[in-house]
Amino acid sequence: MTNRPGPDGFEQLEAQLGGALSRAADAVRPDDRLPHIRAAVSPTRRRPGSWWAPIAAAAAVAAIVVGAWIGLRPGAAPPLIPGIASTTAPVSPAPNTAPSTGRTGSATSAPTATVPVALPVYYLAPPGSSGGRLGLVRVFVPGQLPADATVAQKADAALAAAMTVPADNPNRFVAAWPAEVTAHYVALPAPEVGVSLSGPGVKGLTEQAQRLAVQALVWTVTAAVQQATAPVAVTVASGGPIFETVGTNVFKRPAAQQVFEEVAPIWVDSPYAGQAFAGGKAVVVTGLACVQEANVTWELRQGGSVVRQGHTMASSGCPQQGSWSVDLGTLAGGRYEFRATEVSMKDGSVDFANVVPFTVG
Amino acid sequence: MVMGTLSMADPGLADPGSGAPLPGAMRRPWEAAALRASDDALTDLYAAHWVGLVRLGALLLRDGSRAEEVVQDAFVAAYPRLARLREEGTALAYLRRSVVNGCRSGFRRHGVEERYLTFVRGSADAPGRKSGDSAETTALRRRDDAALLEAVHRLPQRQREVVVLRYYSDLSERQIADALDISPGSVKAHAHRALTTLRSTLGDAS
DSSP states (O other), X not given: OOOSOOSTTOHHHHHHXXXXXXXXXXXXXXXXXXXXXXXXXXXXXXXXXXXXXXXXXXXXXXXHHHHHHHHHSTTOOOOOOTTOOOSSSOOOOOTTSOGGGSOSOOTTSOOOOEEEEEEEEEEEEOOSSTTOOOEEEEEEEEEEEETTOOHHHHHHHHHHHHHSOOTTOTTOOOXXXXXXOOEEEEEOSTTXXXXXXXXXOOSSOOHHHHHHHHHHHHHHHHHHTTOTTOOEEEEETTOSOSSSSOOSEEEOOOOGGGGGGTBOSEEEEESOTTEEEOTTOEEEEEEEEOOGGGXXXXXXXXXXXXXXXXXXXXXXXXXXXXXXXXXXXXXXXXXXXXXXXXXXXXXXXXXXXXXXXXXXX | OOTTOOOSOOGGGSOTTTTOOOSTTOOOXXXXXXXXXXXXXXXHHHHHHHHHHHHHHHHHHSOHHHHHHHHHHHHHHHGGGHHHHHHHTXXXXXXXXXXXXXXXXXXXXXXXXXXXXXXXXXXXXXXXXXXXXXXXXXXXXXXXXXXHHHHHHTSOHHHHHHHHHHHTSOOOHHHHHHHHTSOHHHHHHHHHHHHHHHHXXXXXXX
């Protein structure tokens, strides 16, 4: 292929190289990632300053999750995010959003083009043992949103997902909200954002669980609007407090150095629960951890049996969240469960476990 | 905080991806113009070079998915200066250098080499194995291709990069030197060593 003279005596080899590399390259059919690049460089992420940095990181991971999803499931539509009516139908306008933009549709308007998204949603995870603690787990929920979805639509979709514990998730997230209670984003004068609950949370949670259940909504909505430090006003439309011990108020995420007080020890960003990998593709598990000595213990299980196990180090130890990854390589087809755990330094018991099921082939 | 007054449509919270105003005074007129220029440059450069750069990355990494991530990162990182780079005519060279650097760190970081070697020995999604040709001559050529590609990827990293940039991207020594941030003389030396090694390897194998 090359028309440049190479070193003497290599003409035949050079011709072979050009042909072999060209044929190998021609066989590569890249997916379209322009929407993900656009999302990654959206204006709110270009501004100087640091308040959005954690959200930018989350969005970058989300883009990877979406990209991986698209790459691994060609031709298939992502599952729906709770609250999003259909993959092509317009999103129903949420209360208190901005209809004047003309982006929200009605039941009779033309279908709106949708794009795959993976919204960061926060759930309240129980401890793995009596010595552990409750904490928030970030889950990237895949789904479809209109290509021109507004901030309000994104926030409503994320809040809808946060209100319902995923039924097929093995992590036994705490169900803090009755099925009939909904949450909607409310636009407030900057820098505040609002969340309007249709009713209070479930009764009988511990005080800590009540507080963190509200914080799960705070983390979720601030991630959706990409304003990590925004104060969030939470109101209950039916009146009364949010929980027995938590009244309506303005809440915030903790300062960076206090984040460890709210987050669960281990997050798994990819794969998401139920993700299907094509056969022959390497499976790489990634996440964040705030664990002792930055040590993440993991197991890969199949049919209840441990087929592989190991340890990996996060990039930093608690009180900071460090990133970690485990390259599982190419796996044989089947159903798997990846289990990342924090093991007690005292007695070796499991203080926390984050379990993600996925399939290959 | 006054909870009783919930604004219906705060323009400060308009969709950041829609080109609508950002909160407060965060968007100045000149910033808006610059962003539009960058968006235009992104659209054009993506259309012109996305596929080629991913293929370059796939040849360096032997992992198409990872190559997409690397090239996506390159576009994202270059975004603020894409308009200027396009104006200067240096956008492709800049992106190519980012991709080569990204592949280099990606190759180290993710154990791609191991997966690549596994793949070259028989994985169904190996580059060069998707075209679906079935003639006997094509099968023989594929076998030869696989042997040659495996030999290329056993080369030292710098030699491998020179070979791919020279014989796939068809770059001059000067362009390769620019992409790899080395001298043209080094490019020539790496190319010669690579070809010598490949000829020896393939000769030994046959």
